[in-house]
Amino acid sequence: MSEPHINSYYAATANDATRYPRLQGSLTVDVCVIGGGFSGISTAITMAERGYSIALLEANRIGWGASGRNGGQMIYGFSGEGNLKAQLGAEGARLIRDLRYRGHDIIESRIKTHGISCDLKHGWMEMAAREKHMAGLRAHYEEMVADGHGDHWELVEPEALPGLLGTKAYHGGMIDRRSGHLHPLNLAKGEAAAAAKLGVKIFEDSSVIEMQGGAKPFARTAEGRVEACSIVLAGSTEHKFERGPLFGLTFPTGSYIIATEPLSESLAAELNPQDLAVADSNIVLDYYRLTADRRMLFGGRCNYSNRDPASLTSALQPRLVEIFPQLRDTAIAYEWGGRIDIVLNRIPAIGRLEPNVYFTQGYCGHGVNMSHIAAEILSDAICGTTEKFDMFDRIRHIRLPIGRWAGNQLLALGMVYYRLRDLL
Template sequence: MANTQYPESYYAASANAVPPRPALQDDVETDVCVIGAGYTGLSSALFLLENGFRVTVLEAAKVGFGASGRNGGQIVNSYSRDIDVIERTVGPKQAQLLGQMAFEGGRIIRERVAKYNIQCDLKDGGVFAALSAKQMGHLESQKRLWERFGHTQLELLDQRRIREVVGCDQYVGGMLDMSGGHIHPLNLALGEATAVESLGGTIYEQSPAVRIERGANPVVHTPLGKVRAKFIIVAGNAYLGNLVPELAAKSMPCGTQVITTEPLGDELAKALLPQDYCVEDCNYLLDYYRLTGDKRLIFGGGVVYGARDPANIEAIIRPKMLKAFPQLKDVKIDYAWTGNFLLTLSRLPQVGRLGDNIYYSQGCSGHGVTYTHLAGKVLAEALRGQAERFDAFADLPHYPFPGGQLLRTPFAALGAWYYGLRDKFGM
């Protein structure tokens, strides 16, 4: 059986030490079998264990192997499509409930870090940076929108003010969200996995789910064992494959690329990001960056539709970094990697139930760090019979990509090309 290790990323190289976890080699029974030990699966497991369920987690590789251990590490509120878009799509009543949840994921992360003493370099403060007056106008509208739903930790930044928090001269302004922030994402996942085990949950690594036997007492089969459960939570996201065919048609794995510099030293790091906030710009195809605990710059951006691994990640991302920070032209890149996220046509998460006992959440569309933690809470509520918040997500409309799986990648890439032109020309 394959022994899948982490990709060669900065996060894997700086991960906290954890004991090895065994592969499932037996038949076990549990209340809930969770497929996937990323944020969605771990958050679900924690909330369920805290409410008295027996939980078994199956992970095809290692805890946090997928997007949860490879992302930009930014705590960004709301969803990939904001609450006003949801309101126009489903009406004010459903949007009100989803809007109330839009800022909950970040609070859950901070509660988990505090409660379980997770060492993940948590820092407060995230900046949305505007490259044009049009983008600045959007941020002004976004601030009013978020404040309408009770989110008030926001400050608009004019050109002078944003240069106090970002050492870059290409922005005309921005918005600071002090409930945003950043973390070492793999260490957050590893800490949550340890918390799961501290509450009596079991995690099996190198144990991919290869088949789900549906029925009143569903069974999840792995290469060397099986788990019989009352409920199943499918939390594989972009790494689920075709395990559940119903979920594959309305989503598409996409790759994003990240690079990490050598340590910059205190003086240069402070010149780039004086308050140690994380930053993302307001382009459709956005760039994002932040400092690590040891004063490296992590810089990400770009999308590869269909989740192919590009041949030279540094060649794609380094020019973007130098456009923002030309003073880094002689700085060495120590790490470059790619990872997959799951895109939906609506850019909103897919949540639902198959039959009476198989639940799922997927398709964060690049906005998953906070949403996945909320999703775990919402899924756990549904299994306890409190389904109002689950239903608010489950009732969101979703559609297959035009052309089916064969043509979804070129269609999505064409759309991204169009929006890339809009970014370039400020349209």
């Protein structure tokens, strides 16, 4: 049974109510994409632009998963960069440099080409939650300047903080003016509409229940079947195909968001005058931003044990008020959560499940940019250019062959350790 969009600020302000049909009957295409989030939709667009025939099967609605629920922070680079460099050396460092802003470029060009309205604003900032974190931020800033990003990166010394954010919670920070924030569900829906215009056959309410690669790849739903030369598994945390290299690899982890009632213009300007997306430097981090209608959209508190808090507002609002006491009496209008796809070494997992079946997942909460990068890497691989794909495919991932439930309990223990470290 398919599910509607979760009750979120995004669903309430979605600007496209298009329903795509359920798959019924058989279809033959070049590429069958499983999953209607950023990874799947972006792969479908890229391949359709290159002249391939595409079917996209989504179990629920376009943007139903993390892509339609996230913090909307479009952040440069990807998670696990240190581990990737440790494994691939200079080649890995070059890969990171080449890809760092590729997702931003793809998103911005789609918004422009297809007239997608999704409230894109530039400016993202990481704040030092502890004084000792500032040294790490300084070193990272120097690295970005050395890599040629000095024109859009700024270091924020503690004395420059007043006037940047209406809080005394931090000890400095760094700003990337090329990253930013957007309405993710409207981006996903806008990209899906663009894909449909390019000829992609999109199906909602079409959960894939069987899928096979090899010489004659196919994907089967309750009422239909797609035969294709290649299959792309872009189902993130929700698909049920954890076999082969995917077994024990990815651990779905709860992350939660609240959104206030719209703030007055003056209060919004006091809290976040430059309208930046903000994340702090903790491992169990807070992330927040203002929406286009001036709500404070505040997220955090990953729950690695996979047990959702009984009340998300009770779990998150005290932390919001700790940072912004000005919001003590502001009502929370929406609360929702989703699953982040955590892999243990944090490097996005891009590879081949079996002949002619490709997968991508494991963005560890950095998927707005990374999903679009991964989609291009997979599209290139299907078209025969495998250089970047091969690098990700070569990564040695850590797998826990103990099933998701037990893995999540171990992860929860690990996060208690990191949470304590954040607090010390």
